[in-house]
């Protein structure tokens with residue numbers, strides 16, 4: 236049976252979100268339709284219709300993706316990809332992904348990004364795992380900072396924090412490859428000003444602001460506390476939910492604050508960058524235990540020349556890349572001439588130095604994985620001597636790409 240796939244109308248917003256909830260096995264997600272209406276871009280929200288019933292969903296929203304060197308490109312953020320259990324493995328998600336990718340190309344978005352529920356789903360569509368994150372667990376009974384930072388940390392109320400955090404995030408985002416521009420409604424949900432009913436009540440949080448000795452804001456954090464006593468000893472856990480700073484002083488002040496909390500034995504910091512400064516701030520770096528390191532943001536390159544021409548490179552160099560995109564959205568042979576100050580990337584007929592699939596290009600484009608590693612895994616072919624080494628130096632970023640936003 237051929238099921239129609241099309242963008243939804245205003246009256247189908249409710250059924251769309253209910254179908255997505257069923258696809259994600261959330262039995263009460265139909266309660267969320269009203270709360271989700273704001274931010275549902277009808278022209279990029281798709282449903283597969285079995286009669287009048289939506290049985291498969293996908294939506295995207297416009298954003299910007301930060302690249303190495305602190306430049307940005309327009310990106311399509313894809314989310315809510317589901318097929319109802321009764322309609323799986325009939326190609327519905329495949330059709331919707333392609334419809335959305337074609338629409339992105341039409342709109343001139345050089346990349347599409349998403350968070351993959353499972354690794355095997357999106358490589359076939361040309362997405363590559365570009366960023367990673369990790370969990371840092373700190374035993375605060377033993378951990379100490381090497382140096383006590385100069386400055387102050389104060390508690391603020393939620394509304395003050397809600398107003399401040401987006402400004403700090405924007406500053407952070409503009410220099411942090413892998414980050415995306417966040418819609419306003421994300422902040423309202425994070426700060427409990429907007430509720431998604433099926434998620435339940437958000438846990439009340441503390442909000443703190445770090446200032447330098449002159450009183451300038453250098454960072455802010457939101458954290459929740461799980462109080463516990465074991466054998467009459469304090470055994471609480473603190474979980475930072477968000478922490479953004481303007482630089483090293485803010486990082487040191489906020490970590491110092493969390494480590495110094497009485498009644499807390501453990502900091503559990505999830506979704507942290509893989510090059511987090513925390514271990515290096517500590518007297519003993521092993522007191523920040525890393526775990527749960529996994530892929531996070533996946534990138535689908537849709538315009539090789541626009542993307543590679545927009546980022547900055549770790550070393551000056553030239554490369555001719557054969558980019559293989561069997562779906563035909565982009566791909567071909569490109570001459571890349573790039574360095575720390577800028578780059579050009581243009582179609583060429585010159586002999587290729589490297590052949591790389593579009594999914595592997597997505598994986599290396601933010602500098603999160605060495606080209607050398609993907610070549611060793613058979614995902615990049617070298618045609619001229621040392622081209623892999625040159626590409627590895629060029630594509631390396633000055634910091635590990637990190638996306639701190641779930642969407």
Ligand SMILES: CC(=O)SCCNC(=O)CCNC(=O)[C@H](O)C(C)(C)COP(=O)(O)OP(=O)(O)OC[C@H]1O[C@@H](n2cnc3c(N)ncnc32)[C@H](O)[C@@H]1OP(=O)(O)O
Nearest residue numbers: 314315316317318323324325326327328329349350352355
């Ligand atoms: C960005 C996001 O929203 S991530 C969220 C993804 N959604 C979920 O995890 C919700 C639960 N899962 C689902 O709703 C569905 O299984 C989906 C959306 C992942 C796939 O929907 P379907 O309509 O069944 O996909 P479709 O029939 O187009 O299959 C596409 C291919 O992907 C493969 N595939 C789909 N899901 C998986 C998976 N979880 N693991 C491995 N392969 C998978 C299929 O086997 C198929 O391959 P084939 O063509 O070689 O047989």
